[in-house]
Amino acid sequence: MKRLDCKALDDNCPMAWTRERFDLPDDLLYFDGNSLGVLPAGAAADIAQTVTEEWGQGLIRGWLEADWFTLARRAGDALAPVIGATEGEVVLTDSTSVNIFKLCAALMKKSGQRKHVMMEKDNFPTDGYILEGIIDLLGRDHELQIVPRTEIVSALTENTALALLTHVNYRTGEMFDMADLTRTCRLAGVPIVWDLCHSAGAVPLRLNDWGVEYAVGCTYKFLNGGPGSTSYAYISRTALDRFSPVLTGWFSHANQFGFEEGYREADSINKMQVGTPQVLSLRGAYNGIMSYSDVPMENVREKSLKLSNLFIELAEERLSHYGFDLASPRDAQKRGSQISFYHDEGYAICQALIARNVIPDYREPHILRFGITPLYMRYVDVWDCVEIIADIMDTGAWRAFQSASRSAVT
Amino acid sequence: MKRLDCKALDDNCPMAWTRERFDLPDDLLYFDGNSLGVLPAGAAADIAQTVTEEWGQGLIRGWLEADWFTLARRAGDALAPVIGATEGEVVLTDSTSVNIFKLCAALMKKSGQRKHVMMEKDNFPTDGYILEGIIDLLGRDHELQIVPRTEIVSALTENTALALLTHVNYRTGEMFDMADLTRTCRLAGVPIVWDLCHSAGAVPLRLNDWGVEYAVGCTYKFLNGGPGSTSYAYISRTALDRFSPVLTGWFSHANQFGFEEGYREADSINKMQVGTPQVLSLRGAYNGIMSYSDVPMENVREKSLKLSNLFIELAEERLSHYGFDLASPRDAQKRGSQISFYHDEGYAICQALIARNVIPDYREPHILRFGITPLYMRYVDVWDCVEIIADIMDTGAWRAFQSASRSAVT
Known part of the structure; x- marks a missing residue:
């Protein structure tokens, strides 16, 4: 699997059009739609x-x-x-x-x-x-x-x-x-x-x-x-x-x-x-x-599982030796639309990702959550997200956030 | 009391400036701020x-x-x-x-x-x-x-x-x-x-x-x-x-x-x-x-009573022979910031007023309410309101609304 393969998946995705239903920030990889969703296009007006x-x-x-x-x-x-x-x-x-x-x-x-x-x-x-x-x-x-x-x-x-x-x-x-x-x-x-x-x-x-x-x-x-x-x-x-x-x-x-x-x-x-x-x-x-009108939930589910499975697959390739343990069920049938990992340094890693414009969230104890939102998430987003996590681990950039005090809202 | 006198009261009103704090519709006499207030200027932005x-x-x-x-x-x-x-x-x-x-x-x-x-x-x-x-x-x-x-x-x-x-x-x-x-x-x-x-x-x-x-x-x-x-x-x-x-x-x-x-x-x-x-x-x-910041409530009260007393005074002059009975206390000290009248045809009169761009509201049984909102209400508004009520009664225009069926929201 290469980034180009992800790009091809996006190009051929029958649900790609739903992304147009939202006003998304530029240059942000948003994996927290399970906590606060994005702004539908037209909602502001x-x-x-x-x-x-x-x-x-x-x-x-x-x-x-x-x-x-x-x-x-x-x-x-x-x-x-x-x-x-x-x-x-x-x-x-x-x-x-x-x-x-x-x-x-x-x-x-x-x-x-x-x-x-x-x-x-x-x-x-x-x-x-x-x-x-x-x-x-x-x-x-x-x-x-x-x-x-x-x-x-x-x-x-x-x-x-x-x-x-x-x-x-x-x-x-x-x-x-x-x-x-x-x-x-x-x-x-x-x-x-x-x-x-x-x-x-x-x-x-x-x-x-x-x-x-x-x-x-x-x-x-x-x-x-x-x-x-x-x-x-x-x-x-x-x-x-x-x-x-x-x-x-x-x-x-x-x-x-x-x-x-x-x-x-x-x-x-x-x-x-x-x-x-x-x-x-x-x-x-x-x-x-x-924003869900005329979007069959079966299609949403199908893409959710593909994105999730891709996330797990890439994470296991790139991240498992850094102590990321899958907290979500491996069995897709038992999983909602998020991928969670246990990591002892989850909070610091979460902060390091936010500093790189990747937004997951963190929940006690030691859980990093990545929401999978098929209406606006692309396969390349998953690829890029895992790449950036890997980079943060490879370079040790997360260590700079180790002593960060917890915010009032996590 | 003439309309000109009301205009003079407005010109000399120490609270006239607070009206600028709101985006008010043109050509509307709004006496329902006791039910839903108006849009503060800047709130939309x-x-x-x-x-x-x-x-x-x-x-x-x-x-x-x-x-x-x-x-x-x-x-x-x-x-x-x-x-x-x-x-x-x-x-x-x-x-x-x-x-x-x-x-x-x-x-x-x-x-x-x-x-x-x-x-x-x-x-x-x-x-x-x-x-x-x-x-x-x-x-x-x-x-x-x-x-x-x-x-x-x-x-x-x-x-x-x-x-x-x-x-x-x-x-x-x-x-x-x-x-x-x-x-x-x-x-x-x-x-x-x-x-x-x-x-x-x-x-x-x-x-x-x-x-x-x-x-x-x-x-x-x-x-x-x-x-x-x-x-x-x-x-x-x-x-x-x-x-x-x-x-x-x-x-x-x-x-x-x-x-x-x-x-x-x-x-x-x-x-x-x-x-x-x-x-x-x-x-x-x-x-x-x-919208209330730096507005002493004593000033609000003072103007509220002046507007209310003016309303009562004008209504007694122009409306009492049409069966409008004051439902609010005449004693200003016992009154909030609204003037209510009993009228057997209150609902029809309310609808007739709305058709003339005057907005009070109606509450069972037979009560016409006029909210007094000193932050944006002028003395001329009270004058004009009573004039229009009088006109509706003088001309019998309210009768056209007598058989109006009640809305779901009153």
Whole structure:
């Protein structure tokens, strides 16, 4: 494999055209689209239009005339095909953490004698923090049960109240078999909430087909919605009637502008909304979601695996003798859309790469993550990235960053 | 009083200069800044910079290099002087509804034997809906006690767990004596959460001086933050240590990027944050808050009352025989920054005004609201507004809108 071979792969790539959908910085190798996605072409103009025309000129009329009022639902409907959901099952609202609270608190409230709340060990921290908070708030003797990935199924008992699982692990990129686990949990009478932060837009999802009832995710990673763009919540049509919200704000009311004195929940996915949506960030999310329109997720997956396999292959050739150990599953079927390596000097290497305009990120402990984003990543980008890592190791350039103090944000 | 007199008032107004801080639509009389504020001059360019440079070019580096990470706190510190708070007591986060949940749920969780949760009758609906949701979620026999405005104090008992009060009523603009009620509630051992949605930027607030411990509010009304811009939460320094959050997301953790397995709450106002902030909407909020910098709230209040008194005076001259009854307190000291009228045909009149480029809004039942926004409203605007209302009534033009079906958003 030479760089020219990578170039040829790009020239013949059936997904090469999607790169034109984004405004990418020059001279940057961006491998952090799994943390914050890139700017869709046209999004800046669209958001500017929302600011200057819809708000600046339209003012309050924007809620109807610019249709801000239904944007959260329209964005949800646009996202639905990307995650294998149906119209009316997805709404954009709040942050992922708040949405986890909303789903899990409502389910735990109804858990009866079942008291164990199960989560994967090494899950993204906020998921566990939120569960701790709910347990403490409810005060009904729920217990957080933190279980290694491989022991989820064996840990299910008739005392299991809820499972909160992240489909693709944020550190390693290891992916659960969502269909299988969902079936198993449901057979055991255990509601399961899926966190899709590292899945949506990264791997094909078939929530409806897999019997998934509840899910949340962010829109600012693979979905390119912009910093902190509005999160989404999914409840399947089959579960919707059974679900009653606990954060019962006016946007979840059956008759919102009737301003009734008492609360009545909406009979639609609106019941997952709470307060007024943050329209500018929602507009960012909408643009990001639209960057996936007419892009079959099977094609995204195919290219994701090719890029990932190339990364692993090149890394093993050039980097393994420098102490890079693959932290992601070698089996492509068990991997999301990122490649992670353990390295004792991961933090310094990450800083050295950033100084060379290569952007991965770093997660404790000792994990270097490289997000694989097929909509705008080229095979030559992978080649160049590994070359630069190798150069940093060959020359020892990373040592200059060894004593760097950690930033507040990693 | 003639239009020329109003013009003279504008020419001599010491606050006339603040109008230059906004990009206002031509040919529009905007009396709905109490519902959605206007676009600050420079905000469009600033938000565009966040989108194209900080996100588009900076990508993940924006969290540190563009300081998105601390923006919620910096915006809170900028808001603090507007509401009489101190640095470190205010943070922008989530929506008002979610923030009401966070404060009230945490306080009700600790309410012990006290079970009555008190709210004003005719409060903005979401406040009551959220309380109903918390009561149901906690399942600890709390009861919602909806009390007429005048009976708040007499309804306080040793069974009162919490009072949630909106400082300025959204329909009538009637204002509570915050200092007095706060003192009374605290003497009775009742924590009180103030909803400042219609107060911040509208009337002078001295939260610290008045002993206020907990407050929330939105930034998209008088504070001009843009549609649905990020809400804020306030906890006084004196109450902060006693307060433990219930929505315990990673942004409220004492060591957020340590990714510790267990939750530990931050010892700062960060404990009111939950998930990743919606940066674009937060940037809007920040710009809006900055539109108040170096504008003493006493001056805002002085002009607000002059504009309001002028509105009432002109309306009584020109409109009272058409069935407009003042719904706002005549006593200026008891009024926020809006003038409301009851009128049986309020909805049709509102639509007729919008067709004439005058924008008030309408709230059930039969209330026409006119927001008074001294930062950009002129005396001639009030004059012209009343003239156009009078013309619509004189000519009967409003009748054409009598059968108009209600919009989804009013």
